[in-house]
Amino acid sequence: MRFPFEDELRAERRRLVETLDDLTDDEFDAGPTLCSQWAPRDVLGHLIGLDYPLATYLAHGWHVNRANEAAAERARQISRDRLMDWARHWAAEPSASSRSGAGFLLGDLGVHHQDVLRGLGRTREVPDPVATAIFREGLQLSLWLNRRVLRHRLVPTDGHRPVGRGREVTGTREALGMWLAGRDQVASELGFG
Secondary structure (H helix, E strand, C coil), X not given: CCCCCHHHHHHHHHHHHHHHHCCCHHHHHHCCCCCCCCCHHHHHHHHHHCCCHHHHXXXXXXXXXXXXXXXXXXXXXXXXXXXXXXXXXHHHCCCHHHHHCHHHHHHHHHHHHHHHHHHCCCCCCCCHHHHHHHHHHHHHHHHHHCCHHHXXXXXXXXXXXXXXXXXEEEECHHHHHHHHCCCHHHHHHCEEC
16 A cells, blocks of 8 residues: 655655765765754664654654654764665665655655755755645744744745745745745745745
């Protein structure tokens, strides 16, 4: 049985693995990302940890930040070759919980893939389903992080209906989603009315 967005999740995981394979050892271990204090290796550790929600989150009393940091720390203890082997398996064979939650996880994955690329000054063409998922993820995170979604009318310039009320902000779904998710580095790509 295939779940909604499962194929897109697998494809985006493969694309992230390709991005990480292209990094130098220095970039992989210590390169900047848009995730404060996390290198690409740490981002990967967090994302892999999502495939094991009980082990990752229950062990930390469902304290999300502590669990995310523990997953990143675990990734720091593994050699790059071994971690990338694990990542290839993670991309090809998502856990049942990840497959069933692919619609939710695709946005988080897309945001973190962009965190790595943007942090290293790289770009890519973001696939349409991923761009929409990043926008949706930003909308959800904004309610918790910064409430921008409650104060702005968000107008994607690349194919999504406007959302919200207030001061108008225009940009691509990806840039709007990243900004909503607290990545202020993308603000220069947005139009503020």
